[in-house]
Amino acid sequence: MKILLIKAARLKSSASRRHDGVMPPLGFLYLSAALKKAGYTDITLLHLALEGMGREGLERELERLKPDVVGISAMTSEAVSMHMAAACAKNGRNPLVVAGGAHPTAYVSDCLEDPNIDAVVRNEGEITFPELLAAYGRKAGFEGIKGVSYRSGGRRTDNPPREFIEDLDTLPLPDWDLAEMGRYKDFxxxxxxxxxxxxxxxxxxxxxxxxxxxxxxxxxxxxxxxxxxxxxxxxxxxxxxxxxxxxxxxxxxxxxxxxxxxxxxxxxxxxxxxxxxxxxxxxxxxxxxxxxxxxxxxxxxxxxxxxxxxxxxxxxxxxxxxxxxxxxxxxxxxxxxxxxxxxxxxxxxxxxxxxxxxxxxxxxxxxxxxxxxxxxxxxxxxxxxxxxxxxxxxxxxxxxxxxxxxxxxxxxxxxxxxxxxxxxxxxxxxxxxxxxxxxxxxxxxxxxxxxxxxxxxxxxxxxxxxxxxx
CATH class of the missing domain: 3.80.30.20 (tm_1862 like domain)
Incomplete structure (x- = not known):
């Protein structure tokens, strides 16, 4: 299963792109480590702001990578970019598109009203996302997966919340190899x-x-x-x-x-x-x-x-x-x-x-x-x-x-x-x-x-x- 993780970019203000708060996406590094622990090893990270990438560049990357699953992380100031990325992912393709992070957790409706977003992972994703992918791989539904909201048959379903991870030491070390550390110094x-x-x-x-x-x-x-x-x-x-x-x-x-x-x-x-x-x-x-x-x-x-x-x-x-x-x-x-x-x-x-x-x-x-x-x-x-x-x-x-x-x-x-x-x-x-x-x-x-x-x-x-x- 090919997984593409996309970090959305915020709308441009009058500030330089260098000042847009572009930092290593630590949430994705934790998530990638959890996915690899669960056996999903074909993972690519695409940080739109780091790449200065818009719709055309993203379309090219999606065509090259042909992912089976696209995970998009966004703050609310990155919501427009999130929707753009979801539309690109579904353009002529049909991967599973999942949104997560601060914005999707707080604005589930904004995400699931978008026909290009299939599901939302609320709050922490290190347990929820691998469970969701396992169900998707079995061609099973998402019923019973805590912390997931999804659209099925035209209806929105909000599964019960997942308990927060009590013992953080049980999490694997962040997947630092996923991030090109040296590139972030210019932001x-x-x-x-x-x-x-x-x-x-x-x-x-x-x-x-x-x-x-x-x-x-x-x-x-x-x-x-x-x-x-x-x-x-x-x-x-x-x-x-x-x-x-x-x-x-x-x-x-x-x-x-x-x-x-x-x-x-x-x-x-x-x-x-x-x-x-x-x-x-x-x-x-x-x-x-x-x-x-x-x-x-x-x-x-x-x-x-x-x-x-x-x-x-x-x-x-x-x-x-x-x-x-x-x-x-x-x-x-x-x-x-x-x-x-x-x-x-x-x-x-x-x-x-x-x-x-x-x-x-x-x-x-x-x-x-x-x-x-x-x-x-x-x-x-x-x-x-x-x-x-x-x-x-x-x-x-x-x-x-x-x-x-x-x-x-x-x-x-x-x-x-x-x-x-x-x-x-x-x-x-x-x-x-x-x-x-x-x-x-x-x-x-x-x-x-x-x-x-x-x-x-x-x-x-x-x-x-x-x-x-x-």
């Missing part, structure tokens, strides 16, 4: 300091117990983790077999289990792995203490993100972001003292957020000694609790969604020009009116090269000058 990952460098993303845990109303739950609300021994085994193989010294940890909340986090860092130190470790997300900053931050520094952590979201107490309670901002401030100071580059995450444009509340967040951001920040505009995605409270006009339309960085088209009742004005003010004061911050940025950069300097300059400029849209 900006979650940790932008890795731009231009060979790296690999890893999951050391899945799931997040916090109840933030704007967030997805594709991995569930229960924290499940690889053992420190399994994590260290992965890191050693990446270093010794694949020459990967730069690792991006992509967990939801790596340090929820403090003892496990410390054990991983101690293992990196005692094992002499000599890694550069980046947290493009995946940390709960206010749970960091001085001892753990010291371990981070000794283990080679170069970059972390602190999720502030909003400094408004009213909004923090409303969105269930129960962060202690004073503990977060203390952790940030300790990180900066260790010269670990700290990026802040900020959200604006909540459904009833006032401009005054946005400025409360901006003032808190300005007061922190962090190096950089990313400002996201809140958007109403299906599957998030917040989406259910929004009128249809302020929910995300998968046919047009492409970014959460551009003001307008999201949850906010504020006009786009006001959101843009607050964004520009926040950026100007944060960077251009703070020479000490600029000094810290260049002092604490993990790497010093012209390409990274240019990227930072461009990023600050784009943050200030990006246009508003409605």
């Amino acid at each position: 900006v990952p979650h940790s932008p300091m890795l731009y231009g460098r060979r790296y690999m993303s890893v999951f050391t845990s899945r799931g997040c117990p916090y109840r933030c109303t704007y967030c997805h739950s594709i991995f569930g609300k229960r924290f499940r983790a690889h053992s420190p021994e399994r994590v260290l085994r992965e890191l050693r193989i990446l270093k010794e077999k694949y020459g990967v010294s730069n690792v991006e940890i992509s967990d939801d909340v790596f340090n929820l289990d403090r003892a496990r986090a410390a054990a991983v860092m101690n293992g990196v130190i005692s094992g002499g792995l000599n890694l550069n470790i980046f947290f493009g997300n995946g940390l709960r900053a206010e749970l960091l203490d001085e001892e753990l931050i010291e371990l981070f520094s000794r283990a080679g952590v170069k970059y972390v993100c602190a999720a502030i979201e909003t400094a408004s107490l009213r909004l923090r309670e409303k969105i269930k972001k129960n962060a202690d901002l004073e503990k977060l401030r203390a952790a940030v100071k300790l990180l900066v003292r260790r010269r670990i580059f700290v990026n802040g995450f900020v959200m604006m444009g909540f459904p009833d957020e006032t401009v005054k509340e946005m400025l409360v967040t901006a003032r808190y951001l300005w007061s922190l000694p962090i190096h950089s920040f990313l400002l996201f505009f809140c958007r109403g995605y299906a599957g998030a609790e917040m989406c259910g409270t929004l009128p249809p006009a302020r929910r995300i339309d998968p046919k047009t969604d492409n970014t959460c960085f551009v003001p307008g088209g999201g949850c906010s009742s504020q006009p786009a020009w006001k959101l843009l004005a607050v964004k520009q003010l926040t950026t100007a004061v944060f960077y251009f009116l703070n020479p000490a911050r600029i000094f810290r940025i260049f002092r604490d950069l993990p790497f010093r090269d012209a390409r990274l300097f240019w990227f930072l300059f461009r990023t600050m400029s784009v943050k200030f000058f990006s246009p508003a849209r409605r």
Whole structure:
């Protein structure tokens, strides 16, 4: 059975293709390993954004490969590309087309209303997808396969959900051979300091117990983790077999289990792995203490993100972001003292957020000694609790969604020009009116090269000058 795994690409914005968040598709690497364990070995990965591939190129690849099964993974901002890929797959051919990932899990109807998509794998796919392929190979139906939604006889059927994988160590190692690691260095990952460098993303845990109303739950609300021994085994193989010294940890909340986090860092130190470790997300900053931050520094952590979201107490309670901002401030100071580059995450444009509340967040951001920040505009995605409270006009339309960085088209009742004005003010004061911050940025950069300097300059400029849209 020939299997083609397609990673969809998002709609183009004004940004360069290099800045489209093109990263190794870790979900597919886990899935490929599970498929090979089940006996399916003829697997090809096609990452559309990496290849810069549109409809014509995809048609040529499909004609060349002639797959029996096509699996497509997509975020909501990649939904248009997902539908295009499904149409190409069915053009003159009749493979089984299965959609999976964040978008199909949250928007099952959007997928199965497309006659070119036969089934959806919801949530984790390492057990579900091989079971589905086994049934397909036997020419049996999909009844009884947990975690699958499908169309049969013109009707949609949603099978019961599959339990989340309890023991992550039972999963085989990701199929790193499937990804051309060296090619991803030319794109900006979650940790932008890795731009231009060979790296690999890893999951050391899945799931997040916090109840933030704007967030997805594709991995569930229960924290499940690889053992420190399994994590260290992965890191050693990446270093010794694949020459990967730069690792991006992509967990939801790596340090929820403090003892496990410390054990991983101690293992990196005692094992002499000599890694550069980046947290493009995946940390709960206010749970960091001085001892753990010291371990981070000794283990080679170069970059972390602190999720502030909003400094408004009213909004923090409303969105269930129960962060202690004073503990977060203390952790940030300790990180900066260790010269670990700290990026802040900020959200604006909540459904009833006032401009005054946005400025409360901006003032808190300005007061922190962090190096950089990313400002996201809140958007109403299906599957998030917040989406259910929004009128249809302020929910995300998968046919047009492409970014959460551009003001307008999201949850906010504020006009786009006001959101843009607050964004520009926040950026100007944060960077251009703070020479000490600029000094810290260049002092604490993990790497010093012209390409990274240019990227930072461009990023600050784009943050200030990006246009508003409605």
